[in-house]
Amino acid sequence: MGEEELYQAIFKRKSVRNYEKVQLDAVTLLEIDAFLKTITPMMPGIQTEIRIIDSSKVKGMFKVDAPHFLAFFSEEREGHLTNAGFMLQQVDLHLSSLGIGSCWQGGPKPAKEVVGPPGLEFIIALAFGKPAQGHQRSDTSEFKRDPLAKITSFQGSDPYLEAARLAPSAMNNQPWYFIKNDGTIDVFSAKSLMLDKMNHISSGIALCHLWLAALHDGKKIEFINKGNADIRSLKGYSYVISLTMV
Numbered sequence: 568m569g570e571e572e573l574y575q576a577i578f579k580r581k582s583v584r585n586y587e588k589v590q591l592d593a594v595t596l597l598e599i600d601a602f603l604k605t606i607t608p609m610m611p612g613i614q615t616e617i618r619i620i621d622s623s624k625v626k627g628m629f630k631v632d633a634p635h636f637l638a639f640f641s642e643e644r645e646g647h648l649t650n651a652g653f654m655l656q657q658v659d660l661h662l663s664s665l666g667i668g669s670c671w672q673g674g675p676k677p678a679k680e681v682v683g684p685p686g687l688e689f690i691i692a693l694a695f696g697k698p699a700q701g702h703q704r705s706d707t708s709e710f711k712r713d714p715l716a717k718i719t720s721f722q723g724s725d726p727y728l729e730a731a732r733l734a735p736s737a738m739n740n741q742p743w744y745f746i747k748n749d750g751t752i753d754v755f756s757a758k759s760l761m762l763d764k765m766n767h768i769s770s771g772i773a774l775c776h777l778w779l780a781a782l783h784d785g786k787k788i789e790f791i792n793k794g795n796a797d798i799r800s801l802k803g804y805s806y807v808i809s810l811t812m813v
C-alpha cells in the first residue's frame with residue numbers, strides 16, 4: 568500500500584453522492600479487492616472482513632445511488648468501531664486517488680440474504696463507483712470543518728492534527744477531541760445518544776489521517792490504551808485511545 572498516496576488524498580477527497588449508472592470494470596474491482604488485503608489495522612487482534620457487494624443487495628435510509636458497496640464486518644470487541652473507521656478510511660482515500668467516487672454510509676445495511684462471515688457483525692458500509700461529479704476538492708479551503716482550536720486544547724499549528732481535522736464524519740459533526748501532552752496525544756469522542764456508534768467510527772477515521780500524517784513525516788505511531796480514570800474525565804466525551812510518536 569502507498570501510504571504517501573493516501574496521505575495526499577486527505578487534502579482533496581470529498582464524499583461523492585452522484586454516480587454514473589455503470590459498474591466498474593472487472594480489472595478495477597480486482598485491484599480494489601487486492602488493496603483490501605493490504606490495509607493496516609489499528610487493532611490487529613480484532614478479526615475483520617471487508618466485502619464488495621452489489622448495490623441491489625444493500626438496503627436502508629440515506630443510501631446513495633452507487634453501483635457498488637463495501638461492507639465492513641468485525642468482531643465486537645473494545646475498540647472495534649474505531650478500528651473499523653481507521654481501516655475503511657484507507658479505502659476511501661485510495662478510491663479517491665484512483666479517481667473513483669466514494670461515500671460513507673451510516674444507514675444502509677446488507678440485505679438479509681447476504682450472509683456475513685461467521686462470528687463477525689456488519690458495522691458500516693462505503694458506497695463507491697464512477698463519479699458523475701467532481702470527486703476531489705482543489706484545496707483545503709473547500710472543506711467545511713471546525714478550526715483546530717475547537718478540537719484540541721493545543722495552541723498553534725500541528726500538521727498531524729490538521730490532517731485529523733479534515734477527516735469526514737457522520738453528518739460532518741467532527742466528534743473528536745485531542746489533548747496533547749509530552750509526546751502523547753489522548754483522543755476522545757463526543758458522547759451522543761443517537762450518534763455514539765458513528766462518533767467512534769468517525770474518530771477512527773480521524774486517527775487514520777493522523778497516522779498517515781505521521782508516516783509522511785517519517786514517524787511511527789504506537790497506540791496505547793491508558794484506560795485510567797484521569798484520562799476518561801473529559802466532560803461530554805468518552806476516551807478512545809492515546810498515541811505516541813516514535
Ligand SMILES: Cc1cc2nc3c(=O)[nH]c(=O)nc-3n(C[C@H](O)[C@H](O)[C@H](O)COP(=O)(O)O)c2cc1C
Binds near residue numbers: 582628769772
Ligand atoms: C461514519 C459516517 C457515516 C456517514 N453516513 C452517511 C450517510 O448515511 N449518507 C450520506 O450521504 N453521507 C454520509 N456520510 C458522509 C458525511 O456526511 C460526510 O463525510 C461529511 O458531511 C463531510 O463531507 P466530505 O466527506 O465531503 O468531506 C457519513 C460519513 C461518515 C464518516
